[in-house]
Amino acid sequence: MSNQSLTITDNRTGKTYTIPIEHGAIRATDLRQIKLSDDDPGLCTYDPGFMNTAACKSRITFIDGDKGILEYRGYPIEQLAEHCTFLEVAYLLYHGELPNRTQLKEWTDQITRHTILHENVKQFIAGFRYDAHPMGMFVGTVAALSTFYPEAKNIHDPAVRRKQYFRLVAKVPTIAAFIYRHNIGMPYAYPDNDLSYTGNFLNMMFKKTELKYKPDPALERALEILFILHADHEQNCSTTAMRSVGSANTDPYSALAAAAAALYGPLHGGANEAVLRMLREIGSKDRIPEYIKRCKAGEVRLMGFGHRVYKNYDPRAKIIKQAADAVFEVTGKNPLIDIAVELERIALEDEYFVKRRLYPNVDFYSGIIYEAMGLPTDLFTVMFAIPRTAGWLTHWEELLQDPDTKIARPKQLYLGSPRREFVPMDQRP
Numbered sequence: 194m195s196n197q198s199l200t201i202t203d204n205r206t207g208k209t210y211t212i213p214i215e216h217g218a219i220r221a222t223d224l225r226q227i228k229l230s231d232d233d234p235g236l237c238t239y240d241p242g243f244m245n246t247a248a249c250k251s252r253i254t255f256i257d258g259d260k261g262i263l264e265y266r267g268y269p270i271e272q273l274a275e276h277c278t279f280l281e282v283a284y285l286l287y288h289g290e291l292p293n294r295t296q297l298k299e300w301t302d303q304i305t306r307h308t309i310l311h312e313n314v315k316q317f318i319a320g321f322r323y324d325a326h327p328m329g330m331f332v333g334t335v336a337a338l339s340t341f342y343p344e345a346k347n348i349h350d351p352a353v354r355r356k357q358y359f360r361l362v363a364k365v366p367t368i369a370a371f372i373y374r375h376n377i378g379m380p381y382a383y384p385d386n387d388l389s390y391t392g393n394f395l396n397m398m399f400k401k402t403e404l405k406y407k408p409d410p411a412l413e414r415a416l417e418i419l420f421i422l423h424a425d426h427e428q429n430c431s432t433t434a435m436r437s438v439g440s441a442n443t444d445p446y447s448a449l450a451a452a453a454a455a456l457y458g459p460l461h462g463g464a465n466e467a468v469l470r471m472l473r474e475i476g477s478k479d480r481i482p483e484y485i486k487r488c489k490a491g492e493v494r495l496m497g498f499g500h501r502v503y504k505n506y507d508p509r510a511k512i513i514k515q516a517a518d519a520v521f522e523v524t525g526k527n528p529l530i531d532i533a534v535e536l537e538r539i540a541l542e543d544e545y546f547v548k549r550r551l552y553p554n555v556d557f558y559s560g561i562i563y564e565a566m567g568l569p570t571d572l573f574t575v576m577f578a579i580p581r582t583a584g585w586l587t588h589w590e591e592l593l594q595d596p597d598t599k600i601a602r603p604k605q606l607y608l609g610s611p612r613r614e615f616v617p618m619d620q621r622p
């Protein structure tokens with residue numbers, strides 16, 4: 194018997210089974226042979242929230258939550274954040290290797306030439322109310338793009354898939370900026386393809402009447418770092434949504450809209466927005482103990498704290514804290530930062546948080562940086578969705594190339610009523 198195997202004894206029947214172990218996992222379908230009788234569907238696992246279930250094999254991102262390690266294609270996030278641009282990291286995620294100079298230029302040119310939106314998309318955005326939430330607009334607009342590019346349905350054609358990657362990665366900053374300008378009543382600023390990915394984003398957001406917008410290099414770089422940190426995070430809720438919807442062979446725009454909808458939730462990408470609201474609600478340092486008390490009583494959560502995977506620290510939070518200083522040198526210090534720093538200090542000394550291994554996550558400081566840059570709070574999750582688009586599409590590509598891929602269809606443990614006969618209306622109690 195191979196030592197890479199698991200032997201299970203079913204105490205209901207006394208039978209013993211041997212199941213192979215591969216990559217530290219057993220196949221859930223191997224448990225089906227463990228049954229009480231021929232018509233028993235067999236044993237399955239129960240795992241709400243996928244706490245201990247691998248739904249795919251992936252070669253993109255590695256996380257060791259206990260050690261606080263995050264790597265894209267084997268490269269530590271700290272090194273990528275220090276040396277790369279966002280598009281270079283997007284190339285790495287997609288191809289598995291860092292680009293050489295020529296490859297990066299070609300990649301950047303391909304993406305840059307797709308930054309413009311079809312003029313009808315402007316009318317579509319104009320249909321939203323002035324106070325519509327940017328994430329609702331983002332989800333709707335990305336889904337609507339599927340109607341502009343119907344060929345995207347040919348998801349088994351690699352060239353078609355690659356083109357949609359370029360379109361989506363190029364257009365999401367434009368969508369985000371147009372949403373922002375619609376909401377504040379400013380005319381749209383069109384992409385400037387002479388600028389970098391993040392420089393152009395700042396241009397589309399903040400250009401006023403000047404002929405040529407010049408992004409501040411420190412803000413441009415800080416945004417590159419934030420985008421790199423948010424580019425991928427393996428099988429989180431939104432990536433799982435992308436993969437689940439993608440497994441039905443849905444076009445990438447619709448699948449990405451689903452992923453963005455998952456990101457919208459306050460337990461996921463919506464947390465950066467929630468952090469800012471929480472800091473404003475706390476309002477001053479002397480009110481922090483009262484808020485901590487409410488957290489411990491289970492009334493509220495300390496937003497930006499805790500992570501399903503990181504139980505030591507979130508390496509992204511450390512890098513972001515450094516990026517924040519560079520931003521504040523340009524923008525001046527955000528008064529909320531003092532509350533955040535003090536909140537972090539108090540929480541990290543508090544037994545409740547220590548015992549539960551709750552540490553600041555990526556969203557604890559990102560919102561403060563975005564606010565200092567002049568972005569409205571309800572745009573923060575869109576700021577997360579822009580770089581994550583590269584991660585979602587890379588997972589989608591991997592999913593479609595994986596021979597193991599099946600349409601996502603979990604089992605359930607049915608605990609409802611057993612079969613019974615229909616009761617006519619006049620006989621019901």
Ligand code: CMC
Nearest residue numbers: 460461462464488494495496497498499500501549554556
């Ligand atoms: N504040 C207070 N208590 C918390 C918090 C928090 N932020 N997070 C977890 N807990 C407690 C929770 O009440 C539970 O306590 P008990 O064992 O007494 O019932 C224990 O810690 C374990 O919590 P959990 O909800 O079972 O943990 P999880 O792994 O399912 O949840 C999480 C992870 C990120 C959803 C959660 O920590 C949370 O809600 N954090 C706040 C929201 C947030 O910042 N989300 C951003 C995540 S990072 C960016 C991203 O991935 O999108």
